[in-house]
Amino acid sequence: MAESVDRDQPLTPAGRLFLQPQMNQIISAAITVEFPIDIDSFRAQVQSSIMFKHPRFCSLMVRDSAGREHWRRTAVDIDQHLIVHRQPLADDPSISGDDAVDEFIADLSVSSPLSADKPLWEIHLLLANKTLIFRVHHALGDGISLMSLLLSCCRRADDPSRMPSIGGVGAAASGQGTRRMNLWTIVLAVWYTLLYVVEFILRSAWRRDRTTAVSGGAGVELWPRKLTTARLRLDDMKLVKGAVANATINDVLFGVLTCGMSRYLDMRSPKALPEGLRLTGLAMVNLRPQSGLQDISKLMDGDSGTRWGNKFGMLLLPVYFHRGGSDPIQFVKRSKAMIDSKKLSLEGPFSYSIGNLLMSLFGPKVACLLNYRILCNTTFTISNVVGPTERILIAGNPVKRIRVTSSSLPHAITMHMVSYAGMVDLQILVAKDIIPDPKTLAKCFEDALREMKEAVEATNN
Structure with a gap:
């Protein structure tokens, strides 16, 4: 037990803030793909990706006797993190697939916290809607960190040997601009x-x-x-x-x-x-x-x-x-x-x-x-x-759309x-x-x- 505590890593101040009940934030990224999702192929992709080896994605959030939060490394069971939904989200044919996914995520945003019994992430596979929903606790990282990690698991559609590139739109208000200081x-x-x-x-x-x-x-x-x-x-x-x-x-x-x-x-x-x-x-x-x-x-x-x-x-x-x-x-x-x-x-x-x-x-x-x-x-x-x-592939499946929201x-x-x-x-x-x-x-x-x-x-x- 002492050895385990010695290996624990403290949370960052922002990570601790996002675990408070009033600020408990979970990021949800919905990725819609072109073809039906192959569960076995996607499971293998996740297990071989850097995400599955990343310290934060392989750690439990634990609290010491003083109530301070720490990360503690643990073995990850992929089946605890992959949640498969085989049935359509909506029975009404007048509701589009995108609207059904939005309604599903909206319900998650107020009613489904992540279990502390496992690392604070999970992936929902909506088979009928050809959509993957990554749910990651904000204590694990911000949007830049998580998007960088997600795209490290993807490849370019026009050249699967290459990583995606980024550009086009910056942060909502970018940081300090480069300018001459007079x-x-x-x-x-x-x-x-x-x-x-x-x-x-x-x-x-x-x-x-x-x-x-x-x-x-x-x-x-x-x-x-x-x-x-x-x-x-x-x-x-x-x-x-x-x-x-x-x-x-x-x-x-x-x-x-x-x-x-x-x-x-x-x-x-x-x-x-x-x-x-x-x-x-x-x-x-x-x-x-x-x-x-x-x-x-x-x-x-x-x-x-x-x-x-x-x-x-x-x-x-x-x-x-x-x-x-x-x-x-x-x-x-x-x-x-x-x-x-x-x-x-x-x-x-x-x-x-x-x-x-x-x-x-x-x-x-x-x-x-x-x-x-x-x-x-x-x-x-x-x-x-x-x-x-450019367009990208995830587990060999072309990605149509990427949408992100939070709790x-x-x-x-x-x-x-x-x-x-x-x-x-x-x-x-x-x-x-x-x-x-x-x-x-x-x-x-x-x-x-x-x-x-x-x-x-x-x-x-």
């Missing part, structure tokens, strides 16, 4: 950092968004959920990006979100909201030196500087309500100005450092309370993980984006008693991008 830039960086840090502190104390038709609050994480997807074309985003000087794909994405959210609020609350009303999103930003796909061998090397685990900060991203106008590109221009100031600040690194400090000084309960208050005082969560640029939060809206082979799937998880029509919200986002594209094409012609 005196004025340094002054702006200091000013924006102070401004956003003060706002961050106020959000964790009492400052709260005005209540609207999309607001959540304390306890909403326990409410039933609906899940749907907005599909956006990367080429359309690139076209819109070219219409705004020095814009990025992220600027376009957030412009689409701002425009789509304004459209939806105007439908739900016509003439009730003042022009320019601010709603606040909580975004995750990757703090690793290298963005995008990570080298798994380096991530697992504690001395590499790009370690495995949860290495992200939080940003407060404001959305301002505006009724429709003649130029939808204005939403992108406003988003670019806001995101540029966020990139210049140190808000992301500050939030990560202060979280670690609070965990060290006061423990996970206090850190969880403050994080929970930030969630209750803002309106939505947004995250964005870059997926492969529910006090927000009534949680949005997760993943890019794959020229498309961006935006999964929208909502509290259905607050937002009963998430497909309408998804269409607002899709229509926003379409109108931006049409406006650019009209200008070019």
Whole structure:
């Protein structure tokens, strides 16, 4: 027993935070494939993959006598982690396969924790829907770590001897941009950092968004959920990006979100909201030196500087309500100005450092309370993980779509984006008693991008 304890590895501060009851987060990645799933082939693929050898995926989460969490290596029984569903998820033929999968994941997001009797991951094989659902506890790693691990198990469809490559769409708000530092830039960086840090502190104390038709609050994480997807074309985003000087794909994405959210609020609350009303999103930003796909061998090397685990900060991203106008590109221009100031600040690194400090000084309960208050005082969560640029194979089966979501939060809206082979799937998880029509919200986002594209094409012609 003493030898076992000596080999135990402590959880990171973020890992401990994600195990608290109010912040208990499980990431769900749905991978839809072209052909029927071969269970034996997939089982063999998992057993031979680096995932099956990864220390975190081969460890139990245990607590010592003081209640502190540790990882303890254990033998992994693959049959405990593969859950096979042979029957269709829906008996009603009018329900599409994607909608049935979304409904299944929405139910999991509020009702199915992962058992602590085995390592904190599992894979559901939905045979009738040709879909794999990877469920991984957030304590094991963040989106960048887990996407890198998942893609290390895949191969390119056009050349199965090669690994997938990543590019196209960055994090919801990328980290510190590369720019020349002159005196004025340094002054702006200091000013924006102070401004956003003060706002961050106020959000964790009492400052709260005005209540609207999309607001959540304390306890909403326990409410039933609906899940749907907005599909956006990367080429359309690139076209819109070219219409705004020095814009990025992220600027376009957030412009689409701002425009789509304004459209939806105007439908739900016509003439009730003042022009320019601010709603606040909580975004995750990757703090690793290298963005995008990570080298798994380096991530697992504690001395590499790009370690495995949860290495992200939080940003407060404001959305301002505006009724429709003649130029939808204005939403992108406003988003670019806001995101540029966020990139210049140190808000992301500050939030990560202060979280670690609070965990060290006061423990996970206090850190969880403050994080929970930030969630209750803002309106939505947004995250964005870059997926492969080309089509890929998993266990030799071509992948059609990759969608990602997570367990529910006090927000009534949680949005997760993943890019794959020229498309961006935006999964929208909502509290259905607050937002009963998430497909309408998804269409607002899709229509926003379409109108931006049409406006650019009209200008070019």
